[in-house]
Structure formats: C-alpha cells, structure tokens
Amino acid sequence: METLRNVLKKQKGVKYLGKHDAPNRFKKFGIKKRYIDKHSKAAVREKNAVASDALKKGGEENRPDADTRMLPVSDLTAEKAAAETVATEKLLAETADAEPVATEEPAEGTAAAEAVVTAEPVEETAAAEEAAAETVAEEPVMTEEPVEETVAAEAVVTEEPVEETVAAEPATTEEPAEEAAAAEPATTEEAAEETAAAEPATTEEPVEETAAAEPAMTEEAAEVSRAPGTAGLRSGRAQKRRAGRILLVLVIILAVLGAGGFALNQVVLNADTFQSGSSINGIDVSGLTQAEAVEKLTDEWNKKTLTITEKDKKIGAIRNFDLEYDINQQVKECLHPSFFRKLLRTVRPSKRSYTIAMTAKESSRSFNRQFRGLSFVKNNKYTTKTRNAYVDLTSSDFKIVKEVYGDNLDKSKLKKALLSAIARNKMRFSYTAADYYEKPTVLSDSETLKERQAYAEKYLTKKITITGAGKKYTIKPAQLDKMISVSKSGEITVDEKSVKTFVKSVADRFTTVGMTRHLKLKGGKVTISGGNYGNTLNITKETTRLSRVLAEGKDATTEAVFSMTGYGSSSSVTDDIGDFYVEVSISKQHVWCVKDGKTVVSADVVTGNVKEGNGTPEGVFSLMYKQSPSTLEGRNNDGSSYKTPVKYWMPFYAGCGFHDAKWRDSFGGSIYLRNGSHGCVNMPPAKAARLYSYVEAGMPVIVHP
Incomplete structure (x- = not known):
C-alpha cells in the first residue's frame, strides 16, 4: 500500500514536514485545528469500536490488521483514518498522476502543479484543503512502521464553507517549505529528517506550490469525509457533559444538606439544655442542663x-x-439520645x-432513722428465729444440723423493697x-x-x-478452721492474722503477770494482785511457731514461747513465786x-510517806537489778531536787527499791505515816548489806498491806 508520504514526495515542490511544523501546515491548508481534532477523534473512536467488535468475535478472519488496531482517542495517529483509506488513496492516486515528482527545478514543479488545477468549484477545493489539513493535524503514535503510518494520517475531506477556509489561510512567509513540513507530523525526528532530505527547497511562490500539492477533490473523497458515527459520538459527549453537570449539582446538594444536618445536630439536637416542653418522670426540665x-x-x-x-x-x-x-x-x-x-x-x-428509674445509691441517715422507727419494724416479735443449716464442729462426728424457718423480719429485704418502690415512683407500698x-x-x-x-x-x-x-491447751476444730484453709490439691x-488473734485469746491462760494470787507468806495469808512479775507469753514468737506447726497438718504438742518467766515451779500457774522471794x-x-523456804534476812524498815502521797506500791514485782554504790536522784514535794548517795541500791519498780x-x-513502827520515804524501802545499813548479798535480778518482790 502506497503511503501518503510517498505520494507527496512524488508531487512537485511539495515537502513532507515534521510534527513541529504542523500548525503551519494547518494554516497553509486553511483548516481550523479545532475542527480537525473534533472529526479526527470521532474517527478514532469509531475505528476503536470496530476493532473491539472484531476482537470479541475472534478468529483470524475477523482479527483487525495493523492498519485497523485500536488506538487511544487522545493519540491523534495516522491509523485513525483506516476506515477512509481506500477513498483517500484513490484521491491521492489521481493527484499523483496529474503531478510530476518534485525536482530541483522549482519553476517546472510549479508549472506542473498548476496544470493539475482544474475548474473545480471553489467550495470543493476549499473542502479538499481542509481535509488535508485535518489529516496532517493528527499526531501519529510511535509504531514499528512510522513512515507507513503517516499515510493513514491524511484527513477526511469534509465540506466546509468557503468563508471558514479563507479565514484559516495563514500569511505567506519567506520559508514556505518549513511551513508545509509542519503540516505533516513526523513519527520520529529521524522521519522528519528523511522527508526533508528527499524534497528540494520550495520557490518564492509558496501559494502556487501549495496549490499544486493539494489533491483534487472528488465526490468519493467527500463521501469518505462523512465518517459514520460522528453524530453519535457528538451526542455521547453531550450526554457525558450533561451527566457531569447533574453529578456536580447532586454533590452540591448533598454538601448543603450535610452542612445543614451538622448545624442542626450541633445547634438543636446537641444542645446542652433540654428543649422547651421536656419533662422527666413528670417533672419539667425545660431549659435545664444535665447537672441542673x-x-x-x-x-x-x-x-x-x-x-x-x-x-x-x-x-x-x-418522707423527706x-x-x-x-x-x-x-x-x-x-x-443526648440517638440522632x-x-x-x-x-x-x-x-x-x-x-x-427513668430513681435508683438510690444507698440509704441515707434520714431514711434509716425513719425505717427503724416504723412500729412494725421496731416492735417486731417472733416465735422462732430463722437459722441456716451448718456442720457442727463441736460434735465428734461433725454432723449436719438442719435449717430452721422462723418468723423473724428480714429488715434488709424490706428496706430494699421500699427503696425499689421509691425508684419506680410507687409511693403507696402494700406490706405483707x-x-x-x-x-434460710x-x-x-x-x-x-x-x-x-x-x-x-x-x-x-x-x-x-x-x-x-x-498448763496445756488443745486447739479446738472451730478454732483450727479459722486459722487454716486447704486447696483442692490438699495444700x-x-x-497468720487469725493465728495471732488465737494466741492473744489464750495468752491469759499462760500469763501470770498482774494476776490475783492467794499466798501464804511469813507475814501471814495474803491476797495480792498487780505488779509486773510472772510468766508472759511472747505473742509474736508464739504466732510464728504455731503457724509453722499448723502448716505441717499433723498432730503436735508444743511448748509455748514466753518473754518472761517466774522463779516458781513451771508445773503450777498459781505457784510461780516458788521458795525464793522478798516479802514487804x-x-x-x-x-x-x-531462800529455799528459810528466812535469811529479817529487818524493820520505813516505807513511803503515806501523808505526802508517796506510799510504796503494792503488788508482785520482779527485782530489776542491784548496784553498789549508787546515787539516788529525785524531787521533794516542795519541788526542790535532791541527790542522795547510798551504798546499796536494789530497785524493783520504777524509782522504788531497797x-x-x-x-x-530508827526503823519500823508508824514512822512511815508522817516521815516516810519518797516510796523506797529504807533499811538499816547492815541489813541492807546482807539483803544485797542474797537478792538476784528477776526474783519476786511481794509488797502487800
């Protein structure tokens, strides 16, 4: 198939120009680019539709060849005009036969071109120019055969009024060859150079050269220019524009509605106060905030x-x-409910x-006071008290004791029922x-x-x-139950907190400090209590020891841990004094x-001044220590201080001692009533020395009336 480029090369004085000179080519043929683009795109779309149908049908006979393959509308390639190829080639063939190949003699080329011009009507010539310009205006797609594709770029000749053609005619310049080259876009720069090399420079009559290069208009070409589907494509574009405008209007409407809805939600629906006429449980809350x-x-x-x-x-x-x-x-x-x-x-x-439910967080003091004051609550009488079933841990076989149904009032249940009635606004409560x-x-x-x-x-x-x-004490099952727990695995x-509570509860059984004692002494039978002497259970150490024993889960007999023990026999709590003591x-x-049941010291003494309120304290005490010599310090009743040196000092309670x-x-008698000591037991020096030689720290000192 002979391409348009080759045909143009044969024309005298006509040069195929590159794509950058396309605008000049448009101007030379007097064709508007807008008109060309419009019809070119329509042709490409129609060609693509034909190719697509062929591909869908399948088969080699229906498969489009290279000249009819689908192309994008945006690429104004030469192949878009495949549907008009036959008519265009006939037109170009007639033109080629009428014109000699361009040579280096521009004058002859011009004459030859003029010979082709016939007495065709002006309108047909203008239409041919416009068709040529439309063909040239298309941008070819890069393919493997750029030269052959250029042929397909020849535009369809359409009928256009003379006035539009004349208006599109560009002014003649001194370089018409370059302008002509612009009308034929090259696929690549190399194609443009090949075209320029094959064609000689034009003469100074650019208008005549151009006229010679233009093919003669024929009826067949005119028919081809009326490509089928053009009106349909125009209608499709119009429909798309209308659809776009409708979509834009819808978007605007939705935006306005959305903004209005948001404003309504924020200003009216999400207001911080209740609307006019609002009420909760019949109570008007119009215009109030949540807190109000x-x-x-x-x-x-x-x-x-x-x-x-x-x-x-x-x-x-x-009430209230x-x-x-x-x-x-x-x-x-x-x-703020849902939207x-x-x-x-x-x-x-x-x-x-x-x-809403007016559920009270808890009962108030006022409510509780009135509830307790209700006559049927305060004066509730019952014959049998309700009791749950339980395992009797005091019995040897741990029997289960049955539950008991009584007629005593369940005050907690009644109070909850009254509060529930208030929450539900049931202000008349029927009681049974x-x-x-x-x-139970x-x-x-x-x-x-x-x-x-x-x-x-x-x-x-x-x-x-x-x-x-x-003394001894065996832990009872009920007590043991409070101190231990056993997991399913037997651990x-x-x-320990419960163990400590238990130890404190039994400490008095082993502690003798301050207990009341009935004693038979050298001064006779006495009943005495108080003081700091005796056995004292060490609570902390005993708790630790007993916890360790309980964790073993075995039978055990253990010795209690004491922080202080008396001098007496360990086998008798009532006789913890023993046979070594000092009696006053x-x-x-x-x-x-x-000592050992025998009196080793006996002496008259002077005890504390009863008149001045400094009487010697009574009770059973533990001798603190002994010291020789020592200085006694204190204050007199008048507030003056004193310091008295002594040779033997044996304190038993605070600042009191021998x-x-x-x-x-003198000593003994009634001296202590008026001229007694500050609380100490004053002794003759010799007797004090003898007593000092016998006493020991911790031994009991019994002071009785």
Missing part, C-alpha cells in the same frame, strides 16, 4: 412521701428521704417526655409480713454442706496442744528474805 436536671429531680423526688399499708390500712410512712440517686447517666441519655430520636423530638414535642420473713440461705441437703463435712473430718481433727507454765494455707509488809513495816538509810536513827 439531676439536682431538680433529686430535690423534687425527696419531697415525696412513701405510704406503707397493710390490708389497706396505713401502718407507717417515710434525703436520698442521693444514681441518675446521671440516665439524664444524659435523655438529653433519629433527637430529630423526632425536634419535630414532635410529645417525644420530649421521659421516664409473711413476704418479709427471713429465710443454706439448706441441709446442699452439696456445699456435704463437702464441708468431709473437709472437717479430714483436716479439722488434728490434735495440736500448747503447753507452758504448768494447707495458714492465715506495809502494815508491819518489816522485810523478810526467804537501799541503806544511814541518816535514820
């Missing part, structure tokens, strides 16, 4: 009165509840009435006594009790005995020191 609504509801609700009746007879009432209600979240939901409910209440005022009898919660046939019984038989039968100070856990008789003003008093001339 909660406060008003609370105040109004607490003003109500709850009337209690039994068989339609009033038996009590509670002074309760605090858990309604914040409910009020918030009333103020559709907001919208509904905006247009329908009847939807602005709400009902039987409905509020306390009921643990029954004898429950699996829990059976498991409890088995647990007791396995773990609470351990015999653990504590001994000390002449024992000890609760206040009434007899005498001292005895007994010491020598060489400043006294």
